[in-house]
Amino acid sequence: MKLYEFTGAPNPRRVRVFLAEKGIHVPFEQVDIMSGAHKSADFAEFNPIQRVPVLVLNDGTAISESMAICRYFEAVQPDPPLFGKTPIEIGMIEMWNRRMEFHVFRPVTDTFRNSSDFFKGRIPQVPEYVEVARRAAEKSFTWLDEVLGNQRFIAGDKFTIADITALCAVDFARVSKIRIQPAQQNLARWREEVSARPSAKA
């Protein structure tokens, strides 16, 4: 079994933090996306979408998409549960994880993808979209600050996959100069707490 990943990107980080929370050790292999190694024919056999991370199992099965890899490991080793155990927990944690993906992670990465030199020539960048995405991300930070005024973690009183998605998004936002504002004390308190977990360094 091997996890093909890239340390600098936000999606592979979600998987690394998840594995650290589970205490699961998997050999990693870096795929240097800066030099385009994920565009090679060899890599495309694992993932025709040509993105990291990809988990390749011993039987050759290749699972791509960060959340698919996390769900594979959640099924293999349910404890500690990061996607919930009861039907209501499962539903509510997925709801919060999706909210973090669509309203935080997505506008943050859209800002970067459409404005960064890295993506120039790699994707059709739309400069007009950058400020729309940036404002959406900033608005979500404000909303997240309110949410975290009422609950310790994103999905309630337990650390879950939704915290991992939110942490990776909030940290990656700094690359595009989207930062937690001084008035957003709940968001800052939460970030400090989740960043202090050993998994955040994974």
Next chain:
Amino acid sequence: MKLYEFTGAPNPRRVRVFLAEKGIHVPFEQVDIMSGAHKSADFAEFNPIQRVPVLVLNDGTAISESMAICRYFEAVQPDPPLFGKTPIEIGMIEMWNRRMEFHVFRPVTDTFRNSSDFFKGRIPQVPEYVEVARRAAEKSFTWLDEVLGNQRFIAGDKFTIADITALCAVDFARVSKIRIQPAQQNLARWREEVSARPSAKA
């Protein structure tokens, strides 16, 4: 228990098709998003994100996000499994469902959101983004046609949640004049087969 939804939108359809495949009956209540009923203070109590669908349980718990609602019901009634049973199935089906969401559903709905009269004044539309999203959707149709040349359903030999996501996206694409091309015979064959299931009419 009640499902707040809107018949004309693609996300609520995913939940209706899912419930029909499971044989689960839930009372529906239409939220007329055309007249802005999802923006009311009453509705915001269920979902501050102000989108349909939302499932409200008897204890008042409100679960929004289509996939969160589906996962709640998958946990309550596992059969027939639409998200997989073994760890590998769970990982692979989530991978395919995510691919359908990010590479088919998203560009299809992005095209609509940024070009339709319905969203004018409701979201900051970016006209320059429309053709980028449209081309991405068309490219994904071509890729999907290749995929379906090798397997009966999106995730392999079984009907899964990934087929539901893909069907709702492919059908909704027609609103933006993105259609299955005559040469895309595998995609057309698949669409005919999944559309013939009683759930497709839900």
